[in-house]
Amino acid sequence: MQDLSSLTNHQIRLAARPVGLPTRENWSFTTEPVAEPADGGVLVKTLFLSLDPAMRGWMNDVKSYIAPVGIGEVMRAGGIGVVVASKNPAFAVGDHVSAGLGVQEYCLIAQDQLKRSGIFKIDTRLGTPTQWLNVLGMPGMTGYFGLMDVGQPKAGETVVVSGAAGAVGQTVGQLARIKGARAVGIAGGKAKCDWVVNELGFDACIDYKGGSVRDGLKAHCPQGVDVYFDNVGGEILDHVLARINRKARIVICGAISQYNNTAPVQGPKNYLSLLVNRARMEGIVVFDYADRYPVAVAEMAGYLKDGRMKSKEDVVSGLDTFPETLLKLFNGENFGKLVLQVAS
């Protein structure tokens, strides 16, 4: 076991709740000595952190599916780390784990917090650490259960997914194809759209920055839309609602276009298309499926292995870049799953 007394834990804490896009002023940078775990606890060194649109919601002081991050608390983040000290027989020094580590270099997890942290050992034979934050991690699980349980695509149906080049989107489109459906993405910029089609094998991808989403849907969904997996909300949701088929399923996974709004959320003014088409709009929160993750991970790892599924991560290095790196999500700059590399 390493000498811990020489180590310092750099942390990023929520200093103030943002209005609109979070800026550097919303964060504080603190250091703490690294402490030994007590009986039953573990100390994890952070390797990679997952940066996700949902983090923006956790910064607001509103009731949601999870409590907000408190002012002065280390910012919540899931990540992959390596166990550097353990007083728990279930974890050995050197084990790679996935857990809610927070935006910090070291995470001390006491025995009574293990369950809450969601810690589990990852099998690096199934995927790399960053793949465990992407296709094999929360975004992959979100895409998997949202698509399979709520979207329920049938072979030959048309599945549309927004945020197609993002972490959840890439899983959804590729999985839709694997299940025999037609996959149409919506993403921002020609480079992303080309990649979604050429590398991920989507049937088409509509560039919302380069043209009309309405026209794109008309051109690329000639049979209408059977499943829409929505990560963005706003006008794009309305455009898709205008083209859904009878008994369509709309998976509400997120609404990134609305997260930094200072005005009220824009509701889907075409929601009565649900009535006309006897369609369904349903929300999904990935945590509800926790006991089924292992089955989904095994399936997805199989697709990674046989090449039918690709997992692209956009890795940025340096804990201190966190405030700016997070904004890539909201500026649409990330290309694949956004990951912050904290140590190697």
Added chain:
Amino acid sequence: MQDLSSLTNHQIRLAARPVGLPTRENWSFTTEPVAEPADGGVLVKTLFLSLDPAMRGWMNDVKSYIAPVGIGEVMRAGGIGVVVASKNPAFAVGDHVSAGLGVQEYCLIAQDQLKRSGIFKIDTRLGTPTQWLNVLGMPGMTGYFGLMDVGQPKAGETVVVSGAAGAVGQTVGQLARIKGARAVGIAGGKAKCDWVVNELGFDACIDYKGGSVRDGLKAHCPQGVDVYFDNVGGEILDHVLARINRKARIVICGAISQYNNTAPVQGPKNYLSLLVNRARMEGIVVFDYADRYPVAVAEMAGYLKDGRMKSKEDVVSGLDTFPETLLKLFNGENFGKLVLQVAS
């Protein structure tokens, strides 16, 4: 068989598409001689017509679950009539029937139009002609299948229904109670709300004209909302979305608050509550359940008979009053199912 040559058929036709509320200028009043049915056809004398919020939608030239009424066509309306001439062995003179009769005194239905008209003989032992337009008719079937198939209330859950004093609303609330759920109505005015509670037996009714729907929901749904049956849309939908429970079901049946809008429809800005609560919003169109009507009618007739279900109709007499009578729906003036009596 009656001498038909002496009879005149007074009709009301769509003259122009309305902007906002329909006025007398949107209608034309025509007369035609009454004709004998050809082989296989029937002639029906209209007794009662059903006036429904959906009629407003049929007047717009937009794609919906049913084609719009054409300019110059007799306005579409369902009704109860009596067969006055028949060249079809399935229908005898004197039979009471339910059919798409249109806003006119006589409806000639040719053999090849029988199916499209939805004509069927009603059993007046199960209910009166106006009950066959209400609890045993389209509104009752809409309430029944929307609640049972989409809403799926469980005993002890809280069901909220807007337009509670209307045709669909009264069915939904009473049926929710019969199924063991708590029924909370939303209606306009103290008189309606008192009636919904005292006569129909709802647990509570919130007066949207006399106070805050938000506060009313808080007071009367202390355990939150499990099923919301929405007939009105607009702000009320948003207020309910703010109080739904996990896995809530929202039945989108209509949006009467938006039907006469000249501005775009107001989308539910709280729709992300579906995500937070893993809830579902789903549209329903009653025609999809046509082959199950007989089973539902038998069940509902049983409740009428044993007194657990009441059926209230607001009957206005005179074909010529149609333009003004229709507006009662949009002014919130009708008290129970709105019916136009054309003959006795």
